[in-house]
Amino acid sequence: MGTQSVLLAATVDELRHGLLAALTAWQTYALVAASVWGLLLIQSAFQQGPLAAGMTVMDATEPAVAVIVGTVLFGESLRTGWPLSAATLAGLLLVAAGIVRLDTSPVIAALHRREG
Known part of the structure; x- marks a missing residue:
């Protein structure tokens, strides 16, 4: 889904040059393929276990x-600096802590045992 987000931005950027430009750009067709593939992967992940476990990892x-x-493929730039980097690091640590917390949650474990 992260790849889909990037390809969507590239496709919308192509739309600024007209519909024909968007229909002839590779990003548009890669977006369709990534969307279909992502949907299949998400559905597979949802079937493997509790929703809270799969959704958390996907959202992160x-x-x-x-x-x-x-940044790597499309040359986007990131803003850096002390406050932004500190906030980003704090957010990443909170996300990681949340994933660990959900992964070790007895409620999630009980749901998983009940479904199995």
Whole structure:
């Protein structure tokens, strides 16, 4: 889904040059393929276990993938500096702590045992 987010931004950027430009751009077709593939993967993840476990990891990784793909493949720039970097690091630590907390939650474990 992170790749889909980046490809959506690229497709919308192509739309600024007209519909024909968007229909002839590779990003548009990659967006369709990534959307279909992502939907299949998400449905598979939802079937593997409790919703809270799968959703948490997906919600955490989607923006990370979008940032990495956007900067590496599309040359997007990131703002840096002390306050922004500190806030980003704090957010990443909170996300990681939340994932660990949910992963070790007895409620989630009980749900998983009940479904199995």
